[in-house]
Amino acid sequence: MGQKVNPVAFRVGIMIGWKSRWYASKKEFSQLLLEDSKIRKFIKNHPRREYKSAGIDRIEVERTRDEVKVVLHVARPGLIIGKKGQEVEILQEELQNLTGRRVNLKIEEIARPEIMAQLIAEEIAQQLAKRASFRRTIKRAIESVMDSGARGVKIQLAGRLGGAEMARCEKASAGSLPLSTLRAKIDYGFTEAATAQGNIGVQVWVNQGMHEGDATNGPDAQASEAPKKPKRTYKR
Structure with a gap:
């Protein structure tokens, strides 16, 4: 099964969280889903050259009643932040004009x-x-x-x-x-x-x-396993 599907989608909800985290009714769901796609395409295909060389790995979207929280996971965040955070404010305004909602932009650096x-x-x-x-x-x-x-x-x-x-x-x-x-x-x-x-x-x-798990359960789980060969039954 794992050979035939996207390995990220295969693990979503089990080991990996969703990239879009919000809830909507049936009427609003399709509209908000397209809005998420527009946000990601706009940032990935931004006309500024710094965005392409910054190394944007993934874009996460969280929604509340009041605002849209956009989290960028970037290898070189300084190229997007700019001097004194001016470039972040410009990008935040552009996203607000695109969506028509209040946007809270957050940038996180990728460790490796x-x-x-x-x-x-x-x-x-x-x-x-x-x-x-x-x-x-x-x-x-x-x-x-x-x-x-x-x-x-x-x-x-x-x-x-x-x-x-x-x-x-x-x-x-x-x-x-x-x-x-x-x-x-x-x-x-x-x-x-x-x-x-x-x-x-x-x-x-x-x-x-x-993924790091609870290693203490290993021996207990092995001890509580059923025997591989069933016990022999004798007829009276």
Whole structure:
């Protein structure tokens, strides 16, 4: 099952929280869902160059009756904050004009951007757009991710690779990547690289380790397990 679905969606509600956290009635749900999509597209495709080089990993949206709280998880927050926080206020006003609601913008720094799958995918896409060799790009990305402390990584490219006439799929991996294990922190990222021959899809899976659980329950759970072989019954 874990091999066929998005690894983030597979773990949502079990090990990972939702990126949009709010409740709405049936009449308002579709409108607010489109509004969330508009907010994410506006920030990701912002005309300022600093936003692309800042490394925005994910955008979370929380809603209350009074306001919309937008949380940006960024690798280099200084590029978005600007001097004395002026750029944050400008972005907040732009989001308020876009949604027509009061927006509370918050920016959080990512501790380890080197193993975030979305940032890795975007960096590969930028190199492919500059006509870099896709095999060399994949090899360098895998080496840098494994050197940063990841347990495993897989990168898959699909499209007209190297300007070939026929589209194909190329992938490379290193380390362990247990996609079906819910406790595993599998981060997933996807983006498209715009090249002269057409768009190339970039998919990245990164194994960041295991979610920490209560280790004290292990021996007790094993002791309380039913025996593998059933007890033999004797007829009288």
